[in-house]
Structure formats: structure tokens, C-alpha cells
Amino acid sequence: MTHFSALSLLKNALTGHRSWTPQWPESQPKAEYDVVIVGAGGHGLGAAYYLAKEHGITNVAVIDKGWLGGGNTGRNTTIIRSNYLYDESARLYDHALDLWDGLSQELNYNVMYSKRGVMMLAHNVHDVQSFQRHIHANRLNGVDNRWLTAQEAQAFCPPLNISPRARYPVMGAALQKRAGTARHDAVAWGYARAAASRGVDIIQNCPVTAIRRGSDGRVTGVETAKGFIRAKKVAVSAAGNTTVVMDSAGVRLPLESFPLQALVSEPVKPIFPCVVMSNTVHAYISQSDKGELVIGSGTDQYTSYSQRGGLPLIEHTVAAICEIFPIFNRMRMLRKWGGVVDVTPDRSAIVGKTPVPGLYVNCGWGTGGFKATPGAAHTLAWTVAKDDPHPANAPFTLERFTTGRLIDEAAAAAVAH
Amino acid sequence: MLLIHCPYCEEILPELEFTYAGEAHIARPADPSAMSDGEWRDYLFIRSNVRGPHYERWRHAHGCGRFFNAVRDTVTDRFLTTYKAGEPRPDLSSIKETAE
Numbered sequence: 001m002t003h004f005s006a007l008s009l010l011k012n013a014l015t016g017h018r019s020w021t022p023q024w025p026e027s028q029p030k031a032e033y034d035v036v037i038v039g040a041g042g043h044g045l046g047a048a049y050y051l052a053k054e055h056g057i058t059n060v061a062v063i064d065k066g067w068l069g070g071g072n073t074g075r076n077t078t079i080i081r082s083n084y085l086y087d088e089s090a091r092l093y094d095h096a097l098d099l100w101d102g103l104s105q106e107l108n109y110n111v112m113y114s115k116r117g118v119m120m121l122a123h124n125v126h127d128v129q130s131f132q133r134h135i136h137a138n139r140l141n142g143v144d145n146r147w148l149t150a151q152e153a154q155a156f157c158p159p160l161n162i163s164p165r166a167r168y169p170v171m172g173a174a175l176q177k178r179a180g181t182a183r184h185d186a187v188a189w190g191y192a193r194a195a196a197s198r199g200v201d202i203i204q205n206c207p208v209t210a211i212r213r214g215s216d217g218r219v220t221g222v223e224t225a226k227g228f229i230r231a232k233k234v235a236v237s238a239a240g241n242t243t244v245v246m247d248s249a250g251v252r253l254p255l256e257s258f259p260l261q262a263l264v265s266e267p268v269k270p271i272f273p274c275v276v277m278s279n280t281v282h283a284y285i286s287q288s289d290k291g292e293l294v295i296g297s298g299t300d301q302y303t304s305y306s307q308r309g310g311l312p313l314i315e316h317t318v319a320a321i322c323e324i325f326p327i328f329n330r331m332r333m334l335r336k337w338g339g340v341v342d343v344t345p346d347r348s349a350i351v352g353k354t355p356v357p358g359l360y361v362n363c364g365w366g367t368g369g370f371k372a373t374p375g376a377a378h379t380l381a382w383t384v385a386k387d388d389p390h391p392a393n394a395p396f397t398l399e400r401f402t403t404g405r406l407i408d409e410a411a412a413a414a415v416a417h
Numbered sequence: 418m419l420l421i422h423c424p425y426c427e428e429i430l431p432e433l434e435f436t437y438a439g440e441a442h443i444a445r446p447a448d449p450s451a452m453s454d455g456e457w458r459d460y461l462f463i464r465s466n467v468r469g470p471h472y473e474r475w476r477h478a479h480g481c482g483r484f485f486n487a488v489r490d491t492v493t494d495r496f497l498t499t500y501k502a503g504e505p506r507p508d509l510s511s512i513k514e515t516a517e
């Protein structure tokens with residue numbers, strides 16, 4: 001694997017960029033692995049990387065039905081933040097933020113993590129109270145989050161309309177300065193490259209059709225389009241398609257899959273310095289380094305695997321954006337797309353063991369798991385390697401839906417991302 | 418945008434008139450205090466989340482206001498049929514034929 005550095009860039013520039021080598025090989029499946037990970041999104045690839053790097057387990061395959069990073073990892077709006085309400089969430093998301101900090105250096109791959117700040121707008125008294133509650137809870141947990149007045153919010157983000165006559169008046173905002181964005185593809189590619197260089201096989205275009213179990217109930221491997229692959233342990237990290245994969249192992253999950261859409265505008269010069277989210281009107285926006293405005297919405301109302309979603313939602317979102325930022329009224333939109341997100345009843349993820357020995361699951365990240373990528377990957381690898389969860393993911397069990405110990409971010413905020 | 422047939426109004430109308438109301442045919446437990454924690458989990462939280470024909474509830478919120486059931490293919494988002502609340506779950510093989 002070529003090490004990326006200013007020197008290697010210069011050398012390749014001088015030789016006309018003809019001697020770059022592929023960043024990971026085209027792997028074909030071996031007959032048997034210590035660990036098979038289903039799903040080559042950021043979470044699955046990252047888990048393979050941490051298995052190899054931190055636990056010395058390198059006989060690992062990551063299998064994807066499509067191309068790596070082609071699921072929600074490559075479709076999301078890349079907002080990274082950790083200002084969730086509950087102690088459990090604060091620990092897990094802040095664990096991820098700590099890993100984001102050094103990720104580009106660690107992977108020798110620029111994931112373009114940019115701490116440009118995420119500002120959440122309060123449009124009514126309920127928002128004000130709920131955000132202030134979040135801010136207090138966050139500060140008790142040592143998580144960065146602070147209150148801004150409407151004027152301070154506009155100073156931080158000049159395109160914001162704070163006129164008291166606005167359709168969605170801004171009564172203040174919660175700002176997490178440590179939050180921001182990263183380049184989604186680079187996260188998948190960086191982990192893929194780093195995992196492959198430690199011996200992990202990445203097998204693309206190979207749907208996993210079933211999980212097989214032995215007579216003792218233990219996992220024995222996975223059935224795939226390229227035949228049966230034996231595995232001592234299997235970790236499923238298949239986002240919106242998790243239900244389908246886990247059903248084949250006889251594990252039923254509290255998940256529903258919904259379309260989630262996003263869109264980008266034509267690229268323009270830098271105008272938008274941060275990320276702004278408005279949960280009340282379900283719209284959020286940032287500007288990519290390429291110059292496009294990146295706009296996201298809430299999920300469509302119905303469950304679906306179509307990776308599509310309906311136009312009414314896009315219209316609603318864009319209308320809200322034009323109200324909050326009138327300056328974008330005449331901006332043209334370039335394209336829109338959808339992903340399939342796996343939503344749990346309490347809007348918190350499930351990362352851990354399952355009732356089936358040797359089978360692990362990482363799912364339920366729904367509309368907001370990109371930010372968690374390094375944390376989910378790291379704790380999933382830990383759980384698989386030790387057959388025991390890491391303290392950060394220990395509360396995120398499947399059993400909580402039986403015991404009632406929910407981590408109810410849904411009720412706390414009704415926050416989309 | 419989905420086009421949805423309301424079995425009460427007997428009209429095909431745009432999705433905007435309707436609200437989705439989750440998986441259909443989940444019966445409220447007859448004897449709640451007799452249920453185990455596992456049974457409560459299944460009732461409250463576990464959903465079939467089918468990839469394919471899905472039995473689901475809709476409400477014609479901006480029309481007659483009534484709840485009804487539908488079978489929709491979650492891969493194509495196409496409705497196979499809609500039927501009134503209280504009617505039995507239609508047999509999948511028969512709807513598929515009529516849909517084709």
C-alpha cells in the first residue's frame with residue numbers, strides 16, 4: 001500500500017500520476033474466516049480495521065451486496081455531533097468524536113473532518129426549553145454545547161433570517177462547536193484501505209442471502225451469491241437491510257426501514273460557514289467543500305426498501321430552507337437521492353450480542369449513524385473480539401426492549417439527526 | 418408521490434391526503450396482565466419490516482378521516498390492494514394475480 005504524504009504526492013505528480021496503485025485488492029472469498037462482517041459501510045469496514053489493529057484478528061472478510069460505501073455511508077449528509085440527551089448516548093457519541101479527532105492521521109487518509117460547528121435552531125418555547133435541557137445535561141457529561149441568542153446565532157451564520165416576522169422565527173439556538181462534517185466516501189475508503197493493508201478481505205457485489213447455524217444453535221457461516229462461507233463469528237452491520245439478514249438467523253429485531261432523502265444544489269462560492277439544523281421544520285443544511293449546499297430532511301412516513309422516497313418531502317424541506325435562509329430562494333438544485341435507514345422505537349442504536357452464539361449486530365443507527373462511525377466500529381470490534389461489550393456500547397443491547405431500559409432519545413428530542 | 422386508493426371514498430388520491438399508521442393486524446392483547454415481558458416486547462416493538470408485500474395501516478386524514486389497511490410492496494412502493502379496517506388479511510397469492 002502506498003503511504004500518502006506530500007512527498008508521494010509530489011513524486012506521482014512529477015511522473016504524471018501513472019504509478020498510483022489500487023488502494024485495496026479485489027478479494028475473492030476464502031472457504032473460512034474467523035470473522036465475517038455483513039455490510040461494507042463505514043461501520044462494517046471500520047469494525048474490520050479495529051479487529052485487525054486492536055485485537056490482532058486479521059482473518060476477516062467484509063462482504064457487501066453492492067460496492068463498498070454504497071449504502072447510507074455514501075448517501076448521508078455527514079453531520080457529526082454528540083449533543084444527545086442521555087448519559088449512555090453522550091458516552092457513545094463522544095467516544096466516536098474522540099476517534100474522529102485523530103482519524104485522518106491514523107488511517108493516513110484525509111477524511112476531511114471539519115469542526116465547523118452544528119447549530120440547532122429553536123423556533124418555539126418548547127424548542128427553547130428542550131434545547132436548554134440538552135445543554136445542561138450535556139455540560140454535566142462534559143459534552144460541548146452552548147446556548148446562543150438569535151443575534152448570536154445570526155452572527156455565527158450570517159445567511160440566517162432572524163426577523164421576528166419570519167414564518168419560522170428563531171428564538172435562539174444550541175451550538176456545538178466541536179461538531180461538524182466529514183467526507184463520507186473518504187471514511188469508507190480510508191477504513192477499507194487500512195483494513196485491507198492489515199489482511200482483511202473486502203468482497204463486493206456479493207449479497208449474503210442467509211446466516212447458517214449449527215445444531216447447537218451457534219453460527220456456522222453465511223450463504224452468499226458466491227457460495228457458503230464458513231465463519232466462527234458473524235457480525236451484521238447492514239443498516240436498512242438488517243431485518244432481512246437477521247430474520248434468516250431467526251433473530252427478530254425492533255427495526256423499521258424508512259426512506260431518508262437528501263439533495264444538493266449547484267456549487268457556489270463559500271457562503272455557509274457551519275451546519276444548521278431545524279428539527280421542528282425538519283430541514284438541515286451545510287455547504288460542502290466543493291461548494292454545493294447539502295440539504296437533508298426527515299424520513300418519509302412509510303417503511304420502504306426502495307432507496308427513493310417521495311417528492312412531497314423534498315418540497316417541504318426546500319420550502320423550509322427558503323424561509324429560514326431567504327438568500328437561497330433562487331438557488332438551483334442539482335440532484336436528490338435516498339437511502340434506507342433502520343429505525344428503532346427509542347431512536348438509539350443496537351450494538352452488541354444476540355441470542356445466537358457467535359452472532360453480533362450493529363444496527364438501528366437510523367437517520368444519524370454516520371457521526372458514530374468510528375465509535376460503532378470500534379465498540380463492535382471489541383464486542384466481537386471479546387464476546388463482551390465495551391463500556392460505551394454496553395447499554396445499547398437488544399435486551400433493553402424486553403427489560404424496558406430504553407435509551408429514549410426519540411421522546412427526549414424528536415430529533416432527526 | 419404515492420397514489421393511494423381509499424376503500425371508503427372509493428377514490429385514488431395523492432399521498433399528501435393520507436398518514437401512514439404502521440404495520441397492520443397487530444392485535445391489542447386481550448389479557449395484558451397475563452403477558453410476559455417477552456410478549457410485551459413483541460407487541461410493542463417487534464415489527465415484521467418486510468422486504469416485499471407489507472400489510473400496513475393508513476388514515477385518510479384529509480378526506481373521510483378513517484383508518485384502512487393496505488398491502489404495499491416495500492421494494493417498489495406499489496400498492497397491491499387496500500381494504501377496509503376489520504376485513505380479514507387478504508391472501509397474497511390472490512392479490513398478486515389481480516395486480517398482474
Ligand SMILES: Cc1cc2nc3c(=O)[nH]c(=O)nc-3n(C[C@H](O)[C@H](O)[C@H](O)COP(=O)(O)OP(=O)(O)OC[C@H]3O[C@@H](n4cnc5c(N)ncnc54)[C@H](O)[C@@H]3O)c2cc1C
Binds near residue numbers: 044079245
Ligand atoms: C439521506 C441520508 C442522510 C443522512 N444524514 C446523516 C447525517 O447527517 N449524520 C449522521 O450521523 N447520519 C446520517 N445518516 C445516517 C447514516 O448514513 C447511517 O446511520 C450510517 O451511514 C450507517 O452506516 P453503516 O455502515 O451501518 O451502513 P451502510 O453504509 O448503509 O452499510 C450497510 C451495508 O450493508 C450492505 N448490505 C445490506 N444487506 C446486505 C446483504 N444481504 N449482504 C451483503 N451486504 C448487505 C449494504 O449494501 C451497505 O453497503 C443519513 C442517512 C441518509 C440515508
Ligand SMILES: [Zn+2]
Binds near residue numbers: 424426427477481483
Ligand atoms: Zn377516504
